[in-house]
Amino acid sequence: MTTQPPLVAQSIGAPEHAPTLGEVALHLENVVYRYPSITNAPTSLLAAKIAPALAGVTLDVRRGEYVALLGHNGSGKSTLARLLNALLLPTSGHVYVLGHNTADRSEHRAIRDLVGMIFSDPDNQIVATIVEDDVAWGLAARGYPLAQVHARAEAAINAVGLSAHKRRAPNELSGGQRQRLAIAGVLALEPVCLIADEPTALLDPQARVEMLGLLHTLNRERGLTIIHVTHLLEEAALADRIVILERGRIVREGTPTEVFADLESLRSLKLIIPELGVLGERLRALGVDIPPDALTPQLFVAALERLEGHYRQTQHGGAQ
Amino acid sequence: MSIVVEHLSYIYNLGAPQEHVALRDVSLTIPDGVCAAIIGVTGSGKSTLTQHFNGLLLPTSGRVIVDGLDVTAKTTRPEHLLELRRRVGLLFQFPEAQLFAPTIADDVAFGPRQLRLKDKVVKERVRWALNAVALPTDTEFLARSPFALSGGQRRRVALAGVLAMRPLTLALDEPSAGLDAEAREEIYACLDDLRAREGVTLVIVSHDMSEVAHLADVIFALAGGELKLSGPPEEVFKRTDEILACGLLPPPLAQTVALAREHGLNVGAASDAPLTPDALAPALAASLGAEHAEYGLNGHRT
Ligand SMILES: Nc1ncnc2c1ncn2[C@@H]1O[C@H](COP(=O)(O)OP(=O)(O)OP(=O)(O)O)[C@@H](O)[C@H]1O
Numbered sequence: 001m002t003t004q005p006p007l008v009a010q011s012i013g014a015p016e017h018a019p020t021l022g023e024v025a026l027h028l029e030n031v032v033y034r035y036p037s038i039t040n041a042p043t044s045l046l047a048a049k050i051a052p053a054l055a056g057v058t059l060d061v062r063r064g065e066y067v068a069l070l071g072h073n074g075s076g077k078s079t080l081a082r083l084l085n086a087l088l089l090p091t092s093g094h095v096y097v098l099g100h101n102t103a104d105r106s107e108h109r110a111i112r113d114l115v116g117m118i119f120s121d122p123d124n125q126i127v128a129t130i131v132e133d134d135v136a137w138g139l140a141a142r143g144y145p146l147a148q149v150h151a152r153a154e155a156a157i158n159a160v161g162l163s164a165h166k167r168r169a170p171n172e173l174s175g176g177q178r179q180r181l182a183i184a185g186v187l188a189l190e191p192v193c194l195i196a197d198e199p200t201a202l203l204d205p206q207a208r209v210e211m212l213g214l215l216h217t218l219n220r221e222r223g224l225t226i227i228h229v230t231h232l233l234e235e236a237a238l239a240d241r242i243v244i245l246e247r248g249r250i251v252r253e254g255t256p257t258e259v260f261a262d263l264e265s266l267r268s269l270k271l272i273i274p275e276l277g278v279l280g281e282r283l284r285a286l287g288v289d290i291p292p293d294a295l296t297p298q299l300f301v302a303a304l305e306r307l308e309g310h311y312r313q314t315q316h317g318g319a320q
Numbered sequence: 321m322s323i324v325v326e327h328l329s330y331i332y333n334l335g336a337p338q339e340h341v342a343l344r345d346v347s348l349t350i351p352d353g354v355c356a357a358i359i360g361v362t363g364s365g366k367s368t369l370t371q372h373f374n375g376l377l378l379p380t381s382g383r384v385i386v387d388g389l390d391v392t393a394k395t396t397r398p399e400h401l402l403e404l405r406r407r408v409g410l411l412f413q414f415p416e417a418q419l420f421a422p423t424i425a426d427d428v429a430f431g432p433r434q435l436r437l438k439d440k441v442v443k444e445r446v447r448w449a450l451n452a453v454a455l456p457t458d459t460e461f462l463a464r465s466p467f468a469l470s471g472g473q474r475r476r477v478a479l480a481g482v483l484a485m486r487p488l489t490l491a492l493d494e495p496s497a498g499l500d501a502e503a504r505e506e507i508y509a510c511l512d513d514l515r516a517r518e519g520v521t522l523v524i525v526s527h528d529m530s531e532v533a534h535l536a537d538v539i540f541a542l543a544g545g546e547l548k549l550s551g552p553p554e555e556v557f558k559r560t561d562e563i564l565a566c567g568l569l570p571p572p573l574a575q576t577v578a579l580a581r582e583h584g585l586n587v588g589a590a591s592d593a594p595l596t597p598d599a600l601a602p603a604l605a606a607s608l609g610a611e612h613a614e615y616g617l618n619g620h621r622t
């Protein structure tokens with residue numbers, strides 16, 4: 001049976017605009033995860049000494065929230081992602097998805113429909129030879145009536161902007177389009193939450209921008225809860241909240257403005273500081289007040305314009 | 321080792337209904353000791369081209385000559401291909417395709433053992449290569465399965481396996497995708513070192529334009545299987561219209577400078593020097609504050 005997680009529980013780093021967010025969608029309570037038989041060495045003594053992949057993670061994600069999950073290689077991001085849709089079960093602690101406890105196997109079907117997942121390489125997820133069929137496949141496999149399968153598949157294909165390509169073969173699509181197709185397959189199941197594990201890692205720069213735009217549209221317009229795993233601060237800049245893992249623990253949590261205020265500490269967490277972040281740092285050292293979260297060309301230039309206007313005003317004021 | 325590509329075309333599933341032209345009449349030269357970057361949107365043919373450099377794919381038509389060795393279908397013999405693979409280390413785009421041994425140690429040692437090196441030398445190479453990709457070398461780690469690792473760690477093990485062969489040409493398909501800052505920096509340092517000390521030739525496929533601008537001496541941009549643009553990064557990234565026509569974007573710094581100019585902001589004179597935060601910051605600060613220098617940058621009279 002399911003136990004309700006405490007709905008009042010709210011993590012410290014909840015975004016300021018919390019009123020627009022719904023109930024707790026994902027609730028992790030002191031989660032520890034240790035991979036079984038990690039070593040080929042004859043003794044299992046060694047295995048016991050290896051630090052767990054997750055070492056006590058407590059986190060609440062509200063419905064409609066966009067969370068960016070960052071951290072060094074091996075920090076536990078993908079492990080956390082897999083715990084959220086019951087692909088992995090916690091060694092200790094609890095994971096709840098809208099009140100369903102992932103430890104309860106009878107809930108797994110429901111949980112996997114509520115929490116969809118996509119990865120860097122969409123090809124592992126593509127099963128059919130026609131775009132439409134690929135999206136319909138998950139629904140058909142779940143025994144939905146044919147009319148509903150078609151309607152939902154169609155809606156999902158439209159939502160990701162692939163309607164012009166629905167009769168094409170997936171292998172004729174670009175990497176970015178195949179990634180959209182993977183998302184459509186997930187959307188067709190009408191999930192509450194989408195977990196995107198490094199969805200842009202293999203995409204070209206334009207496809208990356210488009211993918212980011214799509215994730216934000218799904219979040220803003222459909223209220224889809226998003227957990228976006230990434231190594232890129234510039235991708236995390238638009239999230240409601242950033243969560244940073246280090247060696248299986250949450251070490252930093254807050255809005256992008258809060259988290260980016262201290263780039264030096266992000267460096268020590270082995271995060272990649274984008275060149276615009278470095279440029280901002282250099283400018284601040286020279287007395288120019290560029291905000292630390294201006295990490296895209298658009299945001300950076302907007303900040304420059306504001307400063308320019310400010311300086312011009314100051315000059316007029318001074319000249320009078 | 322130089323790489324010469326002449327009128328290379330490659331067609332997947334030749335003659336079948338799913339026939340697909342992935343490369344069309346590509347010609348390019350990568351001189352000895354140079355770092356070349358191959359860029360292009362997904363599906364533009366980067367991996368297909370790169371896989372020709374160690375004979376994993378053979379031209380449908382045209383020629384590929386690596387260090388004087390011909391990779392043309394007609395002339396390729398097994399011993400010839402073996403020699404080619406010794407000279408050219410190829411990192412696959414999907415490292416899972418490259419990992420196979422039961423332990424990390426065996427996986428990285430596989431190449432050096434093929435070279436019939438002494439056990440002691442093989443061990444040294446394994447340690448060196450794992451260090452180069454910022455992975456541990458303790459016994460526990462060496463005994464792990466390469467599949468019991470995170471995505472980034474797997475890519476690093478696959479790269480270590482390629483480096484351990486110490487080939488004179490390295491062709492790396494998206495080596496930094498999914499890597500954290502520490503791994504990237506260690507790997508860049510290692511590649512720099514290999515180039516400086518051994519004159520290694522480097523071919524890097526990457527979607528990260530900042531990285532490309534940083535590392536490459538020369539860039540080749542593919543679109544739809546054709547070579548559309550080539551030249552040094554400073555030059556290529558200035559040709560914004562052509563970059564956009566390839567479906568690409570210039571590096572974020574270059575985009576910022578261009579956008580600032582569009583908005584009528586003075587960002588200093590255009591120069592031929594590569595765009596770096598260090599070079600750009602003083603110019604930007606000066607142009608924002610210079611006219612009002614007497615008021616200082618905080619708006620206070622100095
Ligand atoms: N299948 C597995 N078996 C055993 N250990 C694993 C397995 N997958 C990951 N690990 C280990 O668990 C830890 C966390 O890995 P995880 O994949 O969650 O990291 P990550 O943050 O996603 O890293 P990356 O940025 O490289 O993708 C790492 O120490 C890793 O070596």
Ligand SMILES: Nc1ncnc2c1ncn2[C@@H]1O[C@H](COP(=O)(O)OP(=O)(O)OP(=O)(O)O)[C@@H](O)[C@H]1O
Pocket residue numbers: 171172175202332333340341342360361362363364365366367368369413
């Ligand atoms: N084994 C294959 N069989 C059929 N077509 C293929 C095969 N491999 C690649 N292709 C097709 O050839 C074209 C070029 O593919 P390639 O993998 O070289 O592109 P790429 O530039 O490396 O893309 P990405 O950035 O996504 O890695 C694509 O249209 C692709 O769909």
Ligand SMILES: [Mg+2]
Pocket residue numbers: 077078079197470471472
């Ligand atoms: Mg991962």
Ligand SMILES: [Mg+2]
Pocket residue numbers: 366367368413493
């Ligand atoms: Mg490729």
